């Protein structure tokens with residue numbers, strides 16, 4: 444066994460690279476270990492390929508619904524295989540471009556292999572024993588596979604395979620009602636697949652209730668939605684899945700399908716690391732336990748990203764990586780992480796975006812708030828878009844007029860939300876939002892109009 448010692452050792456090349464690369468640029472000796480393709484989930488099997496495919500689906504959806512703008516396109520053909528190949532090649536090219544840059548960096552060593560801890564701040568990988576002054580665990584998560592009779596005997600898809608499938612299924616059953624289930628159901632459906640969505644509880648269960656309701660209604664255009672139901676048996680014969688779906692009311696239904704996608708959440712990649720040897724504790728679900736400095740139970744060992752599970756986004760692991768680089772490498776200081784206003788978006792049609800408290804959370808926490816609300820259809824650009832479901836909902840604290848939450852459903856919701864994210868990050872008020880000049884008639888006016896609604900309600904009290 445060769446032994447090497449580093450200043451900084453990172454396991455996982457997703458958000459973990461926010462520490463290893465800048466540390467090497469400071470002249471520190473850094474190592475990064477990755478067992479799969481470089482770039483992590485977001486680049487190889489997550490955010491980036493999914494959004495490239497979803498964009499094509501959005502274009503298809505625009506064409507399919509063009510009649511509402513009095514346009515009669517002469518139909519379109521989907522070259523599904525070419526679409527998936529183009530996206531896969533682009534993604535693989537991006538991932539392949541990382542290694543040459545690493546090779547040019549004399550302060551950064553890359554190990555391609557699976558890291559296993561053999562002691563505190565000590566791992567083995569491909570015949571090497573590596574030790575380091577500082578260790579960062581950023582090993583991410585993988586799809587959760589529920590215990591469904593027959594599932595282990597059929598070739599089901601997870602998001603990883605669903606993003607690379609080159610033959611478009613005519614029929615697809617999706618288990619789940621969260622981010623992946625809805626985004627991939629939209630992608631397949633808009634390109635012509637008949638989709639059934641099996642949802643154990645409600646669609647997008649963490650969203651504001653009004654958004655959830657509007658989304659569930661709007662999404663019926665893309666899928667047959669089976670709410671409060673689960674898959675209870677699966678079989679596969681002659682290229683066809685037979686899927687038993689049981690409702691919470693006990694009603695059993697059998698669906699036939701050409702493909703089955705399991706999108707039932709994720710589990711943390713902590714189980715194969717031998718964390719006990721490292722002195723790193725996990726919780727009952729396998730997430731690494733960290734404090735408000737992202738410190739694990741072992742000295743000079745930190746963890747970040749999906750394997751911690753504070754948030755499960757690429758933008759959140761980026762914040763964590765940048766925080767750890769700053770506070771433990773570049774300018775060591777005793778400062779807890781401040782996530783600020785953590786936003787999210789669901790990239791379907793309609794899009795959904797949110798930041799801060801939902802109305803249910805605000806109520807449960809006893810907040811005294813007022814709701815500013817505006818439908819897209821009541822604003823100029825919303826009218827142009829012929830939006831039927833879109834709205835902006837702002838939650839404003841009554842006493843200090845600060846924005847405590849914003850929820851948007853509709854065209855470009857993921858873009859519109861940003862002006863509110865900035866405002867919340869700066870601890871701004873409703874009046875700060877209203878003193879901004881909005882370009883007429885940009886879509887953002889709907890956010891302003893929701894703010895005006897809140898102002899009018901406050902003034903009327």
Ligand SMILES: Cc1cc2nc3c(=O)[nH]c(=O)nc-3n(C[C@H](O)[C@H](O)[C@H](O)COP(=O)(O)OP(=O)(O)OC[C@H]3O[C@@H](n4cnc5c(N)ncnc54)[C@H](O)[C@@H]3O)c2cc1C
Pocket residue numbers: 454455456457458459476477478479480482483484485488489490491493494556557558559581582583584602623712715716747748749750754755756757758759760790
């Ligand atoms: C289909 C899909 C779509 C998504 N879309 C979005 C989106 O639009 N926006 C968004 O913000 N988030 C999205 N996400 C979530 C986002 O991808 C993750 O939250 C983020 O990538 C987590 O980053 P991470 O650094 O924690 O882990 P990862 O990026 O998963 O990196 C961990 C790496 O560690 C490696 N690894 C694991 N164990 C070991 C070991 N023992 N030794 C060596 N290497 C190891 C893994 O191979 C992996 O490459 C999506 C996820 C999926 C699956």
Ligand SMILES: NC(=O)c1ccc[n+]([C@@H]2O[C@H](COP(=O)([O-])OP(=O)(O)OC[C@H]3O[C@@H](n4cnc5c(N)ncnc54)[C@H](O)[C@@H]3O)[C@@H](O)[C@H]2O)c1
Pocket residue numbers: 589590618619620621622623624626642643644645647648673674706707708709754755756787788789790
């Ligand atoms: N746009 C984005 O930011 C984006 C997109 C995709 C994924 N992601 C991230 O990836 C993670 C994984 O996505 P996801 O959609 O798998 O998770 P999710 O937590 O969003 O949804 C999981 C869904 O599976 C259902 N479920 C869980 N266990 C089940 C079981 N045993 N039987 C039946 N149904 C079950 C839940 O009720 C829920 O509807 C998310 O946490 C998310 O943060 C983000």
